Amino acid sequence: EYLGVDVGGTLSKIVYTTGDYWEYKKMPTTQINAVDHWINSHFNNPVIHITGGKAGLFTQKSALPVKKINEFEATCEGVRWLLEEKGLLSRTGSRFMVTNVGTGTSIHFVNGDSYERIGGSGVGGGTLLGLSYLLTGEDNYDEILTLGQNGKGENLNITVGDIYSHEVPPISGDLTASNFGNVSRMKEESFSKEDYISAVVRMIGETITTMGVQAAERLKTDSVVYIGSTFSHHDTLKDIIKGYTELRGKKAFFLEHGEYSGAIGAFLNK
Ligand code: ATP
Ligand code: MG
Known part of the structure; x- marks a missing residue:
């Protein structure tokens, strides 16, 4: 067998x-x-x-x-x-990126029958667990998922729009200029465990998306397929990545059982 x-x-x-x-x-x-x-x-x-x-x-x-x-x-x-x-190959085409978000992240380019590893990052599923633990003391995966879904992570960041506050920004104002960069707001307001983990999820999602999208741009494909257990039951991470991939002009695919x-x-x- x-x-x-x-x-x-x-x-x-x-x-x-x-x-x-x-x-x-x-x-x-x-x-x-x-x-x-x-x-x-x-x-x-x-x-x-x-x-x-x-x-x-x-x-x-x-x-x-x-x-x-x-x-x-x-x-x-x-x-x-x-x-x-x-039946998704017709939508991805035969040239696509694979972003595998495991403990760490690995990016591959599939072109017909050939494969190439393009790069990777130490920012991955392990980062989600580690930073969440450091910031909140939580080490249970399901608890981390639940907390992250109920926070407002954007409030810890600085957007491009925040920086270009008095003129029209040269790129989308919704893009994050700096994850965890909003120190002045951190000093004024207090944030919850939910907010911290939500911000970690957002940083990981955006970082991973950026790498895959940039590689897709260079290799002239529109499709990025996201796999890895980091996505299992994690709808907020998927939403962030889908939104951010589309904001960057590419198509995001999530595969059931992709991990x-x-x-x-x-x-x-x-
Ligand atoms: P790598 O490919 O980097 O060697 P891996 O293959 O073990 O690692 P995956 O299984 O794809 O990686 O993903 C691991 C990540 O999935 C964890 O870092 C965590 O964020 C998430 N995860 C999902 N379910 C669980 C779980 N039950 N326990 C721990 N982590 C989980
Ligand atoms: Mg793996």
Whole structure:
């Protein structure tokens, strides 16, 4: 029985098929022994196609035989497969960017059958957890999601419109000029945990969008496909990114189960 496994810096993703359908499973990479145990208790003689930065940790801990697959190739392969399955390739075109927001962020360019890693950033899902913890003391992922959805993060920022207060700005006044830059307002007003986390979410969303959009501009494509567990259940982050991508003249695509792209690509690599 075949399995695709993506052992990421934070979460391990497992995919396999039952008939015509994908089955999905996610577990924390910190509990790598539980991942091994789960596979052993659900499969007889599994053939594991493994990818992700912590694939080596799994192979060290597990007695199961594995075939290692390159993470970036697997990710892009999986994205293409999901786009095709959902009938979205006609909308993205064959040239598009993939922005994978995991613990960190990686940006890829897919052009037909070829893939290229364009760049990345240390600003990612891990940043959301870390800055939220520093600012509020919260370390529960679901709690962080809920708090962030109920705050007004914009108030901690300075917009282009704030700076160009007495004339028409040369670029959209709605663009953020400085995330967390509004120190004078911070001194005058008090902000809640909700506001802090909301501002963190906004900074991460805007930073990630900017990188992908700039790469898209350079590589002459309009489509940016966003994947990674950082988006799962996170509608506010998706809204910010969608809005900001469109404000920058590009199209944003979010894939259901997009965070399983690496595992799917590994699975498909036969
Ligand atoms: P990388 O690809 O950078 O090695 P990864 O593959 O583990 O990391 P993802 O699984 O795509 O990364 O995303 C991890 C991020 O998803 C976390 O940083 C966090 O923001 C978010 N996340 C979503 N669900 C959870 C969860 N249950 N527990 C922890 N983080 C979660
Ligand atoms: Mg990953």
